[in-house]
Amino acid sequence: MRTLEEWLVHQERVHPQSIDLGLERLARVLERLGWVQPSVPVITVAGTNGKGSVAAYATSMLAAAGYRVGSFTSPHLRDYRERIRVHDAYVSADALCRAFERIENARSGSHAGGAAGAAGAAGAVEPISLTFFEYNALAALLVFSDAALDAWVLEVGMGGRLDAVNVVDPTVAVVVSIGLDHQEYLGSTLEAIAREKAGIFRRGTPAVLGSYQRPAALENSARAVGAVLKRLGCEYDFIRGKDRWRYRGPRWNIVDLPPPALLGEIQFANAAAAIAALEELAPRLELPSEALARGLSSTRLVARFQVIESAGPTVILDVAHNPDAASVLASNLRALPRTGRTLAVCGILADKDAAGVAKRLAGCFDEWWLASIEGARGTRGAELAARIAPYVQAPLHAARDVAEACAAAWRAATPADRVVIFGSFHTVGPAMDWLEAQGLLPPQSLREYTVPPSSS
DSSP states (O other): OOOHHHHHHHHHHHSSOSOOOOSHHHHHHHHHHTOOOOSSOEEEEEOSSSHHHHHHHHHHHHHHTTOOEEEEOOOOSSOGGGGEEETTEEEOHHHHHHHHHHHHHHHHTTTOOHHHHHHHHHSOOOOOOOOHHHHHHHHHHHHHHHTTOSEEEEEOSSSSTTSGGGGSOOSEEEEOOOOSOOHHHHOSSHHHHHHHHGGGOOTTSEEEEOOSSOOHHHHHHHHHHTOEEEEBTTTBEEEEOSSOEEEEOSSOEEEEEOOOSSOSTHHHHHHHHHHHHHHTTTTTSOOOHHHHHHHHHHOOOTTSSEEEOOSSSEEEEEOOOSHHHHHHHHHHHHHSOOSSOEEEEEEOOTTSOHHHHHHHTTTSOSEEEEEOOOSTTOOOHHHHHHHHGGGOOSOEEEESSHHHHHHHHHHHOOTTOEEEEEEOHHHHHHHHHHHHHTTSSOOOOOOEEOOOOOOO
């Protein structure tokens, strides 16, 4: 059997395109696998920004109530297994390899069950090409189906309507926010992007809208499909207090909630969206307010305005890589007191709006180090510096990789300063490796969950 690393290399080569949205290929493979829709509640979360936070809150609160939860998120920062978790533990490499073996047999037509098996008895079964992300999503579905869970939390990768996650029918669908990102796949306007993300809505099921500012197309699409609208500021809302806050929904009125564990003002809206989704699972799942409070306080999500104190400068990690996320980062930085300078380590993929990111962060940084990112979508630090130079008044320095950018910023910083490492997951993940190597970040702790082998 291939190792996990060998499987990942193989999956990069199977399909001619790294991104190829559509559900037809997955549906055919799932049919060959004999897969059926889950019988337990499913929360599907989409949005330009904030979906990882909402998924993390929902997972943490379900777990705090004693439920067995599977969560699927993407991309990963340092370890592929971050993407598929059961009971907040990484699924073991062996379990993933078994899932990939089943997927490979089904997609290639060998040992396929169901209708494909019958067809194979009469003749050859046509192989089905899959993208890297489609293998990823299919593995999550197989692992979760075998793990005897109480609930699933699924984060959409891109868009919604044609994203692999949308092969699953959600019990409740959440769209957190709509912003300009992935326009080459989702459309060039907020309205077009909203229609794509609204593709996760289903007739008769709740559609939670997690932002006060939302394009009309989002609500119109929900109404057109017959989903049950649940909008922030309308059907549900939250009220901030000095140290605590309150959630108000159609069934729940929860007072005296602790602040969300993740930092930043936007996290109150994200936490409220997660509670709004969980509210729709009652009474099927019992979710006491005490468990919700514990889950809010114990939520952990790496690199979402994550502040790391050290003997040297403060480090802040954030995967803000589009203009709207940059606006949130800028607001969070302005709200956090500082005594020294603020230095940036940044790396952004070539197909992202780097100029828009720089505009939103204008004035936030005293000096920038631009890291080169390898790969088909990567960009050199010097190219990134040229793209953002018209919008930045502070000094810009190009670096050949993330480690060099981090080291240079660290040498320039004093203990009173803060170093903000942000942009692509391909920037923040390697930066975390560098921080760990310097003893500035605790070694990554991996708990593994081994799913029993499937009988299929």
